[in-house]
Amino acid sequence: MIDTLDILRDDSNILWTLIAAFLVFFMQAGFAMVESGFTRAKNVCNILMKNLMDVSLGSIIFWLIGFGLMFGISNGYVGTNLFLFDGGSEAAKATGNSVGFNWAFLLFQTVFCATAATIVSGAVAERTKFSAYLIYSLLICGLIYPIFGSWA
Template sequence: MATRAISRAFGRRFAWGWLACIPLAFVIVATWGFAAHAQDEVVAADVQVILDNIWITIAAILVIFMNAGFGMLETGFCRQKNAVNVLTKNLIVFALATLSFWAMGYALAFSPGNTFFGYQGGFFLAGIGAEDIVEGLTLTVPVFFLFQVAFAGTAATIVSGAVAERVKFSSFLIFSILLTAICYPITTHWVWG
């Protein structure tokens, strides 16, 4: 009888799976409370680093979502028969941009070197730990990398809109790898390196 009353109260709009979220939310909140109670005293500088990293992570995620927006824009400008190809291209280009920037781009952009590009280590992010702080900033290297790779991928995605339906897929992938592994990082080194 009680389940029938609950079913009528929630109607078809409410899925029963959501009821499982209530105890899960309680467990998460209780765990956080106990963890916060057991912590040492927090230093203001540590809080600043944490807040800066959270903010830059949110900003990087928004830039990554911008790639989806560019994909939708390009799809709207293309013929219907090419819609799936354009969206696939944008997804693959961002993945390749991430890999090429990880392998080579970050080192060319932010490792020590000369005024043209960096060349002293950092390829494949070798020797860089998750807790390392970027020199001159209050950001950890993984968060800074995410932020920078978001813009490198966006640079390749912007170009993909200009050449939609006009270039071979394999040629554009090669161009994207070269752009995000060499061209974009060198320019980044000139400005921020």
């Protein structure tokens, strides 16, 4: 009976975390529409590409190094493990969670990180080059967001 309740609790946590991740992911579309509406017609494609690249490149860099910096075992400043996060036994030992929850948590944190980078996209719309914005987005998702998140 207790095992059944533990499994139900774990599965419920995974389901709720995934629902929350999907809702946060849909914020990307909302930001894209708002930013497109506030810019001149000639810059709409640029805005949409910036938002798409926030999710695409931001997810990759956060998976590569950001998650480890944010949630790895801390040395007092940043995390020192869980880079190239695989959600497997090492992560399960480090976090004390099931492998399924670790993957759901990675997805939630990844879309939240991408959303944090996208928020600034509206402020710099029509003001930056696309390549400069990509560098900014990689820095936000790979270093700034994870480091400040690890301190919180």
